[in-house]
Amino acid sequence: MxxxxxxxxxxxxxxxxxxxxxxxxxxxxxxxxxxxxxxxxxxxxxxxxxxxxxxxxxxxxxxxxxxxxxxxxxxxxxxxxxxxxxxxxxxxxxxxxxxxxxxxxxxxxxxxxxxxxxxxxxxEEFDICMDIAETKRLAGKNEDALKLIKSFSQSHGNNPEFHYQLGHCLDALGEYDDAFNHYEQSLRIDPNHQKSLFRMGFNYDLNGEDEKAIECYEQCIDLYPHHKNAFINLGILYEDKGNFDDAIYCFETVLDAEPNDPRALLFLKDAKASMNMYYDEEISKKQGKESEVLNIPISDFELSVRSKNCLEKMNIRTLRDLTRITEIDLLSFKNFGETSLNEIKAILSQKGLHLGQALESDHETEIFRNKNAEKKNETVKTVDELGFSTRCRNALSKAGVEAIKDLTEKTELELDQLGIKPNYIDEIRDKLSEIGLILKTAGNDTSSADESITE
Incomplete structure (x- = not known):
C-alpha cells in the first residue's frame, strides 16, 4: 500500500x-x-x-x-x-x-x-557526480564521463547506480559485453534497479532476444515512477507477438501521463488497427458450420433412385458439389428431368443453399479481388500505406525505403543487406502480393540485423 x-x-x-x-x-x-x-x-x-x-x-x-x-x-x-x-x-x-x-x-x-x-x-557528492557523468555521456563526452565514474570504483563499487552508469558509458563506447556485465552486477545488488532493468531489456531487444527483453521490460514497468520508454518498447514487442490488448495498455499508460506523446499516439493507432485486421471469431465459427453443411453427403437424403443414379454418374457426392453446378447443367444430363430437379432444389433449400451458389460466390470474389488489386495499385504509393507491423515499418524507414516503387526494385538479398530481418522480408512479400506486386527476383540469402527501438 x-x-x-x-x-x-x-x-x-x-x-x-x-x-x-x-x-x-x-x-x-x-x-x-x-x-x-x-x-x-x-x-x-x-x-x-x-x-x-x-x-x-x-x-x-x-x-x-x-x-x-x-x-x-x-x-x-x-x-x-x-x-x-x-x-x-x-x-x-x-x-x-x-x-x-x-x-x-x-x-x-x-x-x-x-x-x-x-x-x-x-x-552526497556521489549521486550528483553520477548526474554529471550521465549528462556528459548524453552530450557525447563518453571518455570524460567514464573517467568521472571510475573515480568512485573504490568507494562505491557495491552501489547499483555506479554499475549502471559505468555500464551505460561502456555501452556508448561500444564495449557491449562489459556493459552487460555491469548491468547484471547492478541487478545482483538491487534486483529492482529500474534503469539497469531497462538497459538489459533494451540490449536483449536489439539482439532480437524478444522473450528476455519482455521479461526485463515487464519488471521495469512494475516499478515507480513509470519508465516511459520501457512501456513503449514493451508495447511494440507485444504488438509483434499479436498481444494487441497488452500493447494498447502500454501505449495508453504512456498517454495517461503525457497525452500528446507522438510516439505513443502513433503506436496506439497502429496497435488498434492491427487488432481490427484479425478475423472475427464469430465469423470464423459461422464459416466452420457452413463448411460442415456443405460436406454433407447426398446419400444422407431420401431421393428417388433415378435422381441418385444421375448424381452418382455426374460424380456429385456432397451438397458442396451441388452448389457448384447449375440447373442447365443438371437438365442437360440424360434422364435427369424436372421432377429430379425439384427434389434437389428442395434438399438445398432446407439447408439455405441453392444450385450454382458457389459459382456465383467465386465469380464475385474474383471480380472483387481484381478491382481491389487495381484500386490498390492506383492508390498505394508509400510503404506506410501497406499496413506493415510497427517494427517492419521502422526497419524500412531506417533503411531509407519509403516508396513502393523503391521497395519493388529491391531483391531479398538487398533488403537483408539493408538490415531487414528475414521475418520482415516475409511480411513484405505477403503485403506486396496483396496488391499484385513482387520483390525483384534474385538470390535469397538472409541474415539478422537490429532495428530502431526507443532508448
Missing part, C-alpha cells in the same frame, strides 16, 4: 533544512503509483499557484517558487519547472532540479553547471 502524500508533509518542504532530494524522490515514486495520489499533488500545486498570484515576497515567495518548481518537475512539466527554478537557482536544491530540467531539455552545458553548483556543498 503506497504511502499517502499526506504522510509526507509537503508544507515542511518549504523549510530549507528539511528540503532534500530523498524526500522529492519519495514523493515522485508515490504520485506515480496511484491516480488518487496524483490528484492530491495536483491540488497542492494548484494551491501553490494561487499563493504565487497573491504576490508573496521575500523568503516566503522564494520558498513557494522553489516548491512549485520542484513539484512541476515531478509531474513532468519540465519547461514550466525550469522557469520557476531559475528564480531560486542560488539554493543548492533549486540548482540541482534546474540541472535535471536542463538535462531533460538537452541543454547539457547548463545542466552540468547547475549540478556543479549543487555539488559544492552537498554531502
Amino acid at each position: 503506497p504511502t499517502a502524500i499526506a504522510d509526507v508533509d509537503l508544507d515542511k518542504l518549504l523549510e530549507a533544512e528539511t528540503l532534500s532530494r530523498e524526500t522529492v524522490t519519495h514523493i515522485k515514486e508515490q504520485v506515480y503509483s496511484s491516480p488518487e495520489l496524483r490528484e492530491e499533488l495536483d491540488e497542492k500545486i494548484a494551491a501553490l499557484r494561487g499563493s504565487i498570484k497573491k504576490g508573496h515576497e521575500g523568503q516566503e515567495g522564494k520558498d513557494i517558487t522553489l516548491l512549485l518548481g520542484i513539484l512541476t518537475w515531478v509531474i513532468g512539466n519540465i519547461k514550466e519547472a525550469s522557469e520557476f527554478l531559475k528564480e531560486v537557482k542560488t539554493r543548492k536544491i533549486g540548482a540541482y532540479y534546474l540541472g535535471k530540467c536542463y538535462q531533460e531539455l538537452g541543454d547539457y552545458n547548463q545542466a552540468v553547471e547547475c549540478f556543479e553548483r549543487a555539488k559544492k556543498t552537498d554531502t
